[in-house]
Amino acid sequence: MDEFEATRALGALAQPTRLAVFRLLVREGPAGLPAGEVAARLGVQPATLSFHLAQLERAGLLAARRQSRQILYAADFAAMGALVGFLLDDCCHGHPEVCAGLDAAEERAGRAAAKVEV
Amino acid sequence: MDEFEATRALGALAQPTRLAVFRLLVREGPAGLPAGEVAARLGVQPATLSFHLAQLERAGLLAARRQSRQILYAADFAAMGALVGFLLDDCCHGHPEVCAGLDAAEERAGRAAAKVEV
DNA sequence: TTGATATTTCAACAATTATCAAATTATGGA
């Protein structure tokens, strides 16, 4: 991910409705949710939501697939991982103070791993 | 960090000039750099830079301190850590696919730690 | 105090972004 893609992804998430959309779709997992359902749950007009979904998709944070009459949107977890990787790595060069406190998320991920001082 | 602060921080970084400012100041470390020096290095008008510095500071990503006639700006690493923590934790609930590939940054941080499967 | 330097604030303007109603496209069923 380069600086251009990063500003796109950051900009896509830097708006309350879009951040809410992404968070909702993260909870729904790979199956995703039809656009109309997202609009209904968040109380957003279909046309307005469509605008925001397009931005998130253009930034690569959502994947869209049609299923019959509906279009299902799902969060792209790898893309979010790439964005976080950009922030930690390219942007902050793995600075210790930035990385401190990241263990909680990793542990919650349920990865069977433990840290051992060497 | 709540959703409001997160959108602020994301928005602050979602602009090429501001992302460049933050990256520059990360490289300079806690000592920071005077506003004029940042403007000169990035080739941005002082007034324009001042506008962007204010946004980054308002988002908590930069700390400003006056030293004689200059105002030194430095990256706030803890704030960036909090933003990344929000994205991983609150936003993605530590989803494995998002966290995959985060080790590189942590190892680059020079933390004397190794992972062991349990 | 006066002058020079560093930076911010102000005011104006251009560009971008967000919202919504209306029109359009795509799909499936009668």
Add this chain to the structure above:
DNA sequence: TCCATAATTTGATAATTGTTGAAATATCAA
């Protein structure tokens, strides 16, 4: 085919954001 449903696109408008020159503020040195 015709109709209903799901979603997007378009066009208008309001709101926000980014840029710049000029003016204002703060600090230091003579």
